[in-house]
Amino acid sequence: MSQISLTFPDGNSRDYDAGVTAADVAAGISNSLAKKAISATVNGQHWDLQWPITEDASIAIHTMKDEVQANELVRHDLAHIMARAVQELWPDVKVTIGPVIKDGWYYDFDREEPFTPEDLGEIEKKMKEIINLRDPVKTEVWDRDVAIKYYEDRGEPYKVELIESIPGDEPLRMYWHGDWQDLCRGPHLQHTGQVPADAFKLMSVAGAYWRGDSSRAMLQRIYGVAFTGKEKLKAHLTMLEEAAKRDHRRLGREMELFHMQEEAPGQIFWHPNGWTIYTELQDYMRRQQRAGGYVEVNTPQVVNRKLWEASGHWANYQDNMFIVEVDEDHAREKTVNALKPMNCPCHVQVFNHGLKSYRDLPLRMAEFGSCARYEPSGALHGIMRVRGFTQDDGHIFCTEDQIESETARFIAFLSKVYADLGFHDWTIKLSTRPEKRIGSDESWDIVEKALGDACKAAGYDFEILEGEGAFYGPKLEFTLTDAIGRNWQCGTLQVDPNLPERLDASYIGQDGDKHRPVMLHRATLGSFERFIGILIEEHAGKLPIWLAPRQVVVASIVSDADDYVLEVVEALKARGVRAEADLRNEKINYKVREHSLGKVPYILACGMKEVEERTVSTRRLGEKQTKTQTLDEIVAQLAGEATPPDLRQDAPAELAAE
RNA sequence: GCUGCUGUAGCUCAGAGGUAGAGCACUCCCUUGGUAAGGGAGAGGUCGAGAGUUCAAUUCUCUCCAGCAGCACCA
Numbered sequence: 001m002s003q004i005s006l007t008f009p010d011g012n013s014r015d016y017d018a019g020v021t022a023a024d025v026a027a028g029i030s031n032s033l034a035k036k037a038i039s040a041t042v043n044g045q046h047w048d049l050q051w052p053i054t055e056d057a058s059i060a061i062h063t064m065k066d067e068v069q070a071n072e073l074v075r076h077d078l079a080h081i082m083a084r085a086v087q088e089l090w091p092d093v094k095v096t097i098g099p100v101i102k103d104g105w106y107y108d109f110d111r112e113e114p115f116t117p118e119d120l121g122e123i124e125k126k127m128k129e130i131i132n133l134r135d136p137v138k139t140e141v142w143d144r145d146v147a148i149k150y151y152e153d154r155g156e157p158y159k160v161e162l163i164e165s166i167p168g169d170e171p172l173r174m175y176w177h178g179d180w181q182d183l184c185r186g187p188h189l190q191h192t193g194q195v196p197a198d199a200f201k202l203m204s205v206a207g208a209y210w211r212g213d214s215s216r217a218m219l220q221r222i223y224g225v226a227f228t229g230k231e232k233l234k235a236h237l238t239m240l241e242e243a244a245k246r247d248h249r250r251l252g253r254e255m256e257l258f259h260m261q262e263e264a265p266g267q268i269f270w271h272p273n274g275w276t277i278y279t280e281l282q283d284y285m286r287r288q289q290r291a292g293g294y295v296e297v298n299t300p301q302v303v304n305r306k307l308w309e310a311s312g313h314w315a316n317y318q319d320n321m322f323i324v325e326v327d328e329d330h331a332r333e334k335t336v337n338a339l340k341p342m343n344c345p346c347h348v349q350v351f352n353h354g355l356k357s358y359r360d361l362p363l364r365m366a367e368f369g370s371c372a373r374y375e376p377s378g379a380l381h382g383i384m385r386v387r388g389f390t391q392d393d394g395h396i397f398c399t400e401d402q403i404e405s406e407t408a409r410f411i412a413f414l415s416k417v418y419a420d421l422g423f424h425d426w427t428i429k430l431s432t433r434p435e436k437r438i439g440s441d442e443s444w445d446i447v448e449k450a451l452g453d454a455c456k457a458a459g460y461d462f463e464i465l466e467g468e469g470a471f472y473g474p475k476l477e478f479t480l481t482d483a484i485g486r487n488w489q490c491g492t493l494q495v496d497p498n499l500p501e502r503l504d505a506s507y508i509g510q511d512g513d514k515h516r517p518v519m520l521h522r523a524t525l526g527s528f529e530r531f532i533g534i535l536i537e538e539h540a541g542k543l544p545i546w547l548a549p550r551q552v553v554v555a556s557i558v559s560d561a562d563d564y565v566l567e568v569v570e571a572l573k574a575r576g577v578r579a580e581a582d583l584r585n586e587k588i589n590y591k592v593r594e595h596s597l598g599k600v601p602y603i604l605a606c607g608m609k610e611v612e613e614r615t616v617s618t619r620r621l622g623e624k625q626t627k628t629q630t631l632d633e634i635v636a637q638l639a640g641e642a643t644p645p646d647l648r649q650d651a652p653a654e655l656a657a658e
Numbered sequence: 659g660c661u662g663c664u665g666u667a668g669c670u671c672a673g674a675g676g677u678a679g680a681g682c683a684c685u686c687c688c689u690u691g692g693u694a695a696g697g698g699a700g701a702g703g704u705c706g707a708g709a710g711u712u713c714a715a716u717u718c719u720c721u722c723c724a725g726c727a728g729c730a731c732c733a
């Protein structure tokens with residue numbers, strides 16, 4: 001038998017018979033490692049302990065201490081254990097697939113009756129029994145025909161379909177957890193007892209389409225989360241609770257920011273508090289865009305279908321548009337219109353009005369454009385996914401040569417905005433040509449390269465999303481990470497030579513001929529509505545003071561201080577601070593509690609002592625400690641702190657120390 | 659849009675085949691209290707909408723609407 005050489009992480013190597021398994025290798029090292037081992041990495045590939053190794057390779061044996069591998073195996077084995085538990089409880093249930101996902105796994109089942117929450121409890125119990133059996137996990141490679149016949153005989157049509165979709169040259173691997181069998185590419189643990197029985201939880205059950213195809217059967221998907229230890233599960237569940245506490249729908253209600261009601265599904269009734277955040281953010285963006293060389297425009301909401309036909313939206317996007325037919329009794333002429341789902345066609349109309357010269361390019365046109373999209377009902381989510389929203393939209397009309405510099409310029413713009421808004425952790429993704437596309441390969445080459453080079457020139461790395469571009473051009477997506485680790489795609493930049501063509505945009509070049517400009521669609525926040533949702537969740541409602549709807553509440557401790565409280569409020573308002581008086585007949589404890597829950601950044605309490613000394617007792621949100629400050633001092637301080645970040649440097653000199 | 663669940667006072671929720679209840683919030687009264695809930699009284703609901711079964715429906719059935727979770731969608 002031939003020999004192979006295996007190299008260990010410490011650099012040492014040893015010879016083994018070809019076909020040796022990682023389990024044999026571990027056993028050769030020590031008894032305890034043989035027991036503790038869960039898998040190996042062989043030549044960089046995650047490797048089942050049972051798989052034979054047939055050539056020289058690097059090898060590392062993993063134990064539960066190797067978090068990455070351990071998590072994957074635990075979750076993967078739990079998927080099988082759950083499927084086994086379900087089939088032991090309900091033998092008629094058909095199994096499909098069960099992959100590992102972030103923090104856990106899911107498994108899709110075909111079963112007549114839905115699983116109930118009580119069912120989940122039973123399944124969990126059964127899973128723990130299976131874990132305690134410490135059944136060995138075994139694996140074999142099967143012939144295709146044998147596997148298909150096996151599943152046909154067992155009445156598992158989904159498995160048959162799966163096997164049929166696996167390329168013919170790939171070996172089909174079977175795994176057993178005890179007597180229960182599943183098709184699986186592995187790797188898996190040594191035995192079910194290696195799964196920690198106290199570090200997983202079944203979370204929910206929901207419908208999911210077979211193979212993600214909405215025209216196919218709806219299966220029932222059970223989600224679970226699992227970790228390598230009990231404490232980690234607990235930490236995860238705590239994080240979920242934290243996320244629930246931050247839910248912008250709940251905070252929006254509690255902080256009286258907005259509401260929604262069934263007469264206008266997917267649209268927002270902004271209340272004074274919420275609208276303050278909105279306008280503050282919009283004012284900020286407007287200043288940034290002016291400084292960034294944009295001209296601002298505003299275009300119609302209700303636009304005749306002729307324009308949408310010309311732009312291509314009527315053919316490709318109609319299902320998502322609100323169609324507005326004007327009644328003949330009320331109008332001179334019956335017309336069919338649509339609420340604009342996007343601003344771009346209207347911006348081209350502005351561009352087309354009057355002759356444009358190459359000297360006008362790049363022309364950066366911005367609009368806080370109110371758009372309406374008929375989103376599928378199931379897609380709606382608070383103010384994050386709505387049917388009526390406003391984009392911080394912009395279109396840059398430029399030449400192909402200017403794409404790179406304009407892209408670099410936009411990245412710098414976006415970077416400043418995100419930093420001002422407190423987001424320092426964000427990434428760029430470059431989506432390249434999809435299969436279904438227009439335009440020549442040469443022009444795709446040029447434009448994709450321009451986007452990539454612009455990122456590099458701006459000093460940013462990017463990830464490539466192969467084939468994810470729009471049919472007309474590649475795009476950059478800007479994704480930020482929030483305080484609890486969630487990712488939100490907000491900014492975007494898309495290259496579009498198509499729409500100028502369709503809507504016949506042109507400029508006069510240096511040569512005196514007409515040329516076609518390229519359009520860059522770009523947005524920084526995406527939509528104000530969604531971005532405000534993100535901000536609310538990012539800060540758990542405790543917004544930075546410049547965005548906080550109510551920045552200061554001045555509360556009287558005794559009613560004899562009321563006049564002074566009003567004077568303090570006026571002094572703050574005169575400096576542009578959003579201040580309110582609370583003169584209600586309540587104890588200071590009550591007022592502090594209420595405004596703390598309302599996330600007001602500052603509470604200034606005034607009793608007779610403050611009246612006599614012309615001071616206030618300052619309490620910052622979340623701090624127990626209060627501080628006595630003179631009226632002048634607190635007014636100057638708050639006027640400084642409440643200034644938007646982009647205006648800070650212009651703040652009066654007295655605030656420079658802030 | 660699909661599957662499942664849900665819809666009772668402004669909010670959070672309880673309840674039953676015989677036309678409703680709690681806490682908080684709200685209004686009024688007492689209380690002027692020093693940093694996360696002082697006390698008392700009062701007002702407030704076509705039980706999501708429509709139809710059906712029934713002597714009787716908010717409760718049971720059906721349809722619709724909306725919300726929640728997931729899936730699909732997000733040219």
